[in-house]
Structures are given as structure tokens and as C-alpha cells.
Amino acid sequence: MNIGIVGAGISGLYTGLLLQREGHKVTIFEASDRVGGRIYTYRFPLQRRFESGVSEEDVSAHGRSELDTSSGAYFEAGAMRIPRSSLHSQVFDLVRYLNTYGPAEKKVELIPYILDHENNLSFFQNKKGRLQDTRWAAKAGLPEQFHGNSAQELLGSVVLPWLTKLRTNFDSGFEELLKYDEYSFRAYLRLVARWPHEVVDFVELLCSQTNQYDLSFTEIIMQNLDFDTQEWATVKGGMSRITECAATILGSDNIHLGSRVERISYVDDGRVELGIEGDPDQIATFDAVVLAMPPSALHTIVDRPKWSFMKEQSIRGTHFEPLYKIGLHFRTRFWEKSSTPALGGQSTTDLRFRWIVYPSNDIGGDGSGVLLLYSWMTDAMKWAGLSPEERIKICLHDLNKFYADEPDINVYDQYIEAYDVLWMNEFCGGDAMFLPGQFSRYHHVAKQPERNVYFAGEHLSKHHTWIAGAVDSALNTTAAILGKQAQFHSGKAVDKPVTIIPLGREHVPLEEESSRVMEENVAPMMDISSRLLKAFIIPRHMNVQVSCISLSLACTSWLQLVSE
Ligand SMILES: Cc1cc2nc3c(=O)[nH]c(=O)nc-3n(C[C@H](O)[C@H](O)[C@H](O)COP(=O)(O)OP(=O)(O)OC[C@H]3O[C@@H](n4cnc5c(N)ncnc54)[C@H](O)[C@@H]3O)c2cc1C
Numbered sequence: 001m002n003i004g005i006v007g008a009g010i011s012g013l014y015t016g017l018l019l020q021r022e023g024h025k026v027t028i029f030e031a032s033d034r035v036g037g038r039i040y041t042y043r044f045p046l047q048r049r050f051e052s053g054v055s056e057e058d059v060s061a062h063g064r065s066e067l068d069t070s071s072g073a074y075f076e077a078g079a080m081r082i083p084r085s086s087l088h089s090q091v092f093d094l095v096r097y098l099n100t101y102g103p104a105e106k107k108v109e110l111i112p113y114i115l116d117h118e119n120n121l122s123f124f125q126n127k128k129g130r131l132q133d134t135r136w137a138a139k140a141g142l143p144e145q146f147h148g149n150s151a152q153e154l155l156g157s158v159v160l161p162w163l164t165k166l167r168t169n170f171d172s173g174f175e176e177l178l179k180y181d182e183y184s185f186r187a188y189l190r191l192v193a194r195w196p197h198e199v200v201d202f203v204e205l206l207c208s209q210t211n212q213y214d215l216s217f218t219e220i221i222m223q224n225l226d227f228d229t230q231e232w233a234t235v236k237g238g239m240s241r242i243t244e245c246a247a248t249i250l251g252s253d254n255i256h257l258g259s260r261v262e263r264i265s266y267v268d269d270g271r272v273e274l275g276i277e278g279d280p281d282q283i284a285t286f287d288a289v290v291l292a293m294p295p296s297a298l299h300t301i302v303d304r305p306k307w308s309f310m311k312e313q314s315i316r317g318t319h320f321e322p323l324y325k326i327g328l329h330f331r332t333r334f335w336e337k338s339s340t341p342a343l344g345g346q347s348t349t350d351l352r353f354r355w356i357v358y359p360s361n362d363i364g365g366d367g368s369g370v371l372l373l374y375s376w377m378t379d380a381m382k383w384a385g386l387s388p389e390e391r392i393k394i395c396l397h398d399l400n401k402f403y404a405d406e407p408d409i410n411v412y413d414q415y416i417e418a419y420d421v422l423w424m425n426e427f428c429g430g431d432a433m434f435l436p437g438q439f440s441r442y443h444h445v446a447k448q449p450e451r452n453v454y455f456a457g458e459h460l461s462k463h464h465t466w467i468a469g470a471v472d473s474a475l476n477t478t479a480a481i482l483g484k485q486a487q488f489h490s491g492k493a494v495d496k497p498v499t500i501i502p503l504g505r506e507h508v509p510l511e512e513e514s515s516r517v518m519e520e521n522v523a524p525m526m527d528i529s530s531r532l533l534k535a536f537i538i539p540r541h542m543n544v545q546v547s548c549i550s551l552s553l554a555c556t557s558w559l560q561l562v563s564e
Contacts, residue, residue: 001485004029004274004286006261009037010467011456012292013246014094014474017503020250022482027284028250029276031260031297031427034240035247038428038458039467040078041238042419044329044370074238075327075359075370077421079467081113083229088468090475092233093504098245100504106245113232113360114344120358121340122206123349123402131206131348140202151206158193159224166225174462177218182437185220186213209354209376215321216436219464226466234360242467264289264304264453272452275303288481292456292474294428295446296320307450314442318459321433322424324380326353326373326395330414333359333369338406351398354379368416373399380430384422392418432459447473454481475502 001024005012008030016026034040082091095108102108122131129136131152138147146154166173180188189195189203204213213220235241247255259282263275272289276282291298295315298304306312335342335358343363347356353373362369373395375383383391395418400411423430434442439462447460456477461469479500486498 001025001287001481003027003481004272004284004289005292006274006289007031007037007292007297007457008035008243008247008255008257009292009457009470010039010243010246011458011470011474011477012037012290013243013250014471014503015290015292015456015478016250016254017097017246018474018478018500019481020254021503022478022500026250026254027286028255029259029261029274030255030257031277033257035255035257036078036240036243038078038423038431039239039243040076040421041074041240042077042327042421043238044073044327044417044419073329073368073370074361075325075372075419076234076239077325077327077419078423079239080234080357080372081115081360082110082233082467083226084231084233085226085229087226087463088466090471090502090504091467093502094246094471095242095504097504097506098242098249100507101249102245103248106241106248108241108245109236110233111236111361113234114358114363115232115346117343117345117358119340119342120345120347121342122347123351124206125350126401128405136206137202140198142199142202143196146199146202151203154199155203155207155224158189159221162221163225163228166221174218177221178440180217181440183217184214184436185217187436188217189213205350206348209380210378212321212377212433214435215319216434216438218439219434222462223465226463226468236361262302264291264301266305266451266453270452288452288454288484290454290456290477290481294320294432294457294459296429297427300427305450305453308445310441310445311448311450314446317438318442318446319433319435319438320424320429320431320459321377321465322380322384322422322430324375324383324420324422324424326391326418326420327370328373328392328395328399328418329368329370329416330411331368331416332414333362333365333367334403334409334414335371336364336369338403338409347402349398349402351402352379352382353395353398356399356402371399380422380424383420384424388418388420391420431465432457433464447476449480449484452484471502475500 001019003019003024003026005016005026005028008028012028012030013035016028019026082088084092092110095110098106098108120131121128124136125139132150134148134150134153136151137149137154162173162177165176180192183191186200186204189200190197200213204210256276260277261274262277263273265273265275267273267285271285271287273283273285274289276284295318298315335356342358344358344360346358348354349356353375355374357372357374359370359372386394396411396415403409403411443460443462447455449455454477456470456473458464458466458469458473460473460476463469463472479498482500483498
């Protein structure tokens, strides 16, 4: 088949790799001048780094391009961490695939990501302390029966029973969650848990971001499930190495950057035509098309077919939460030399930026470093009306306040430069986070194909806001395309979905996979949402290159039509 893919985010690239592995021709159209979408490592330009300690000798020793792209002054403006849990195992499988088939210089090396560090201090109402401190509740004036608990313990009392249900049996646990889908998390805490308003606000402030508890109950429980992981990973040199390596394997001839698709139409012979912005002659026709893009981007395509009522509603209505990230480049990694050195992890605060993320890369280095300030929801929206200079001014002001008790730290003296991304102003509008009722209304219809136009993206999975969700959706979409093809060729209905092996699982012997299926009672269709979730930590050595077997052999043996 000849398949067109719109969007070179991780869902588009993953779909492309799968289809290419199965022997199909893929062409990817990407509106921007880079691949990766919401996986975006921003690298501060090299010349700035001379001011902060990179010498001419360093350049001659390592080469300019290596210094530019390897270590040092970068931060994750998009995705930054991967939980080492069974829910995200397909991302680790993908890394294994990339390291097997990608060139050595594009190798994706995983390093630990530190979610919490023992020295991470919080800052509320002008005081520093530990987030776990049980005295915050009394200080915030909560009713007495809530004193003596940390915000995390209060949240856990409501959330943990739900996480246990989901871990015991995801499908039945999720069905049960959906009974409360019309509730916001706030409504559940008020009406079911019977918490007073101030307790809800207290827990939201310390454990989340402003107004996030007005999202659906289902969404917040799923977010807690994904975050409830001890070990995490990130990529040495930046997360964009994942998408850059994927693009290299796909081949630059098959990816068209700077090519915004603005027209989609069905043609009489049953194929689909794509038109590219600014070039009336650039029209390409495909057997099938995958729209691997968020609904806001889909909504702005100038001319496309009108689909069913609820499909259009899902495109119009799917809620995305605003996200804001600013990377502040400093001369030294002063946070690692403070009286409570923060070696990775995160601080929570009621200051306007809400979270400080201490980098997990290059810990202990003596060069410059980048602190990341991160806001979501209403806290993120507040930055949108300000100029970049005003945003930097407020961030430095509040950061200086955070470090006011450290006489040796002057944030202003340390500052070199900043770069920020208001994700709500980008093509995507942020990350999918459903409003009450949206799982029930949209989750099914949004991912259904419309003739031979298919859909992919994190918003179509149950794991919104995660790379794993985008990958999960790409797998389901590819299985649907190949199922349709099998039906066409055999002339009979395929009554079971095709089994498609995720990228990087090719090397697991069939017997091992099928015994795993039987022992763990997991569905052979690789949908992370339908697995029994047992404790399954991805071992650290998963990023090690595995021995390579013939790609074509792997492809033909794994694509099995269950109906045959
Ligand atoms: C700030 C932030 C932090 C995050 N942190 C994490 C994290 O720590 N861990 C994690 O796992 N996930 C994280 N995520 C989520 C993760 O990045 C996303 O779920 C995932 O990258 C989404 O991939 P996608 O392919 O669905 O969409 P996208 O990455 O949005 O890709 C869509 C692509 O389509 C292109 N496009 C749009 N319109 C058109 C058009 N008309 N024509 C052609 N191309 C078009 C876009 O330019 C884009 O490249 C984070 C996201 C953000 C924004």
C-alpha cells in the first residue's frame, strides 16, 4: 500500500516505522521544520556557552557539532521523562528498536530521570519546607480532622483504592471509573469523598496545578496511575534523539518538512488526496491516509470532508490543557551547590511558575546548566498575555525569592538567557486532558476511521499526555489499516483484529510471547489499555543494543492474521 501520514510527531513516526516494517510505502508530511512535535529538546546556541565556560580548546577537542548537540545547555521544552512501568513498556521497546536499526551516531541512551530528590524543598506562603510535611494542613487553616496528614496522604486516601482496582484488572477497573466519568475530580472529592472546598484547594495546590481538579475524574485517576512509578528514565543528550533516530530510519526522502497539509479529499477511485499549503501543484494521492495530529490542528485544515456528527463534535470539543515551560540558562548549576543541594527532582511552590524541575542530565557538572520552570492549566494560561521579556522578568523575580534564604545565590548574576514555549499557542493547544464526560462521549468515536482516513495521536489513547499513549494509538491505527487490507485481499470479513507486534518486540521468541499471554492473561493484541497490570519494572539494560536479525525475516514472521 501507499500510505500518507500527516504529522511527524511520535504517533506519525511510529505509524510510519510500523508500516514500513510491514513492507508498505509511507510518505510523511510535517508542517514545521523539525520532526518530533511535542517531543522537543531545545538546545541553547553554542556561542552563548563560551560566556559560561566552554572554551576554544573544548571545541577543538570535541568538535563544534558534538558540543552543540551532545551535553550541556539544553532542556526539554516538551516531553522529558518516561516512567519505567508496564504501561510505558512500548516506549522502551521503541528505544530498543531504534538502537537496533538506527545508525550508531543516533543511538538513544537512557539515563535515570529523578522525579523526587530528598533535598527538594517546597515553598508556600513565603516559607520553605518539605512537601510531605504534615503541618502544612494546619498552617493552611483546614478543618481539624484533616490536620496531621500531608497533601499527598490526603490525595492517596481517595486515589489509591482506584489505582489498586486498575492494577488488578485494568479493563474492569476502567469500566468502573467510567461510572463517575460525568464528574469532575473536584465534584467527586466534594460529593463522594465529602471534602470541604478548602481541603480540595489545598490538595490541588500542593499535588497538582490550579483548576486541574475541574477535569474529569477518569482523567485525574489515569494521570495518578501513570505517575505512580518509582523509577523513571530520560534520554542522554535530549528526548529529541528518539524522534530524530526514528526519522533517520524512515529516510529523509520519505519525510517532507515544512509541508502543512491544508486539503484532504476522497477521490473517485477510493483513494485519498492531500494538498499542501502554498503549493497548488503539490497534490499527492494515497491508498490510505493517517492523520497523526491533534484535533486543534485537524480543525484548522482549510478543506476536508465532513464526517459524522459525533466525530466532528470530538474534533471540536476534545479538551486540551494549556502547558508552559521556560528553560533558564545559568552560568553554574547553583541549585546543586545550595545548602540543600537538589540533585534532580522537582520543587512545588505557590510562586507563579509553580514547579521548578532540576535537570537529571549532567548532574555534578561544572559547566552551565538549565533550570526548567513548568506550569499547567490556569497557571500556564496566565503567561500567555505577557511578552517574553515580562515572562522572564517575573520568573527571575520569583526564583530569586525562592533562593532568598541562600546568601551565596544571586539568580540575576547567574542568568545568561532563556527560551520558553507556550504550548497552548502552538498547533496542538497543549496536551489532551478530558473534561467530565469526554471519555464516555469521545474516546470511541474519535479513533474510528472515516473510510480510508485513519486517526492517530496521544488524545486517542487512554493514556493522554504521554508518549506511550501516542504509541498505543499508532499501534491500534496500524492494526486497523492492515486489517482492512487483509479483508480487501481475502474478500472476507476479518472477524478478529490483526496482531501487530510493537516495534522492538520482534526479537522476543514467539513461544515466550504466547506463554506470557497465557500466564499473564494478557490480550495478544498489543493495547496497553487491555493488559493486566502487574508490577513490571523495565530493566535498566533495555537501552543496550541487541543483536540484529534480518528485518524482513522479523516482519514477515510477526505479521500474523489471526483469522487465517
Ligand atoms: C510540555 C509537555 C510535556 C510533556 N511531558 C511528557 C513526558 O514527560 N513524558 C511523556 O511520555 N509525554 C510527555 N508529554 C506528552 C507527549 O509529548 C505527547 O503525548 C506526544 O509527543 C504526542 O505525540 P503525537 O504524535 O500524538 O502529537 P504531536 O507530537 O503533537 O505531533 C503532531 C505533529 O503534527 C504536525 N502537524 C499539525 N498540523 C499539521 C498539518 N496540517 N500538516 C502537517 N503536519 C501537521 C505538528 O507540527 C506535529 O509535529 C508532554 C507534552 C508536553 C507538551
